[in-house]
Amino acid sequence: xxxxxxxxxxxxTIHESLERFDEAVARIEICRAQELQQxxxxxxxxxxxxxxxxxxxxxxxxxxxxxxxxxxxLPM
Numbered sequence: 001x002x003x004x005x006x007x008x009x010x011x012x013t014i015h016e017s018l019e020r021f022d023e024a025v026a027r028i029e030i031c032r033a034q035e036l037q038q039x040x041x042x043x044x045x046x047x048x049x050x051x052x053x054x055x056x057x058x059x060x061x062x063x064x065x066x067x068x069x070x071x072x073x074l075p076m
Contacts, residue, residue: 007013034044047065048054060066 031045035041038044041059042063045059048057054060054063054066057063057066
């Protein structure tokens with residue numbers, strides 16, 4: 001069985017992937033440092049740009065954004 005890659009592996013795609021990874025790590029390090037300094041989770045960690053990651057977030061049980069998005073809504 002031969003697997004096909006979703007994107008071609010080129011110097012450009014490798015460079016772009018590493019840049020995105022570095023940006024994500026920097027964002028995590030900044031948020032973590034702010035959390036340690038301020039002692040607050042919600043105020044220091046911004047909402048992830050992809051909603052699907054909220055499902056995997058440990059803070060979803062007390063996050064006002066997650067709760068508001070997933071509460072049952074009354075019909076209008």
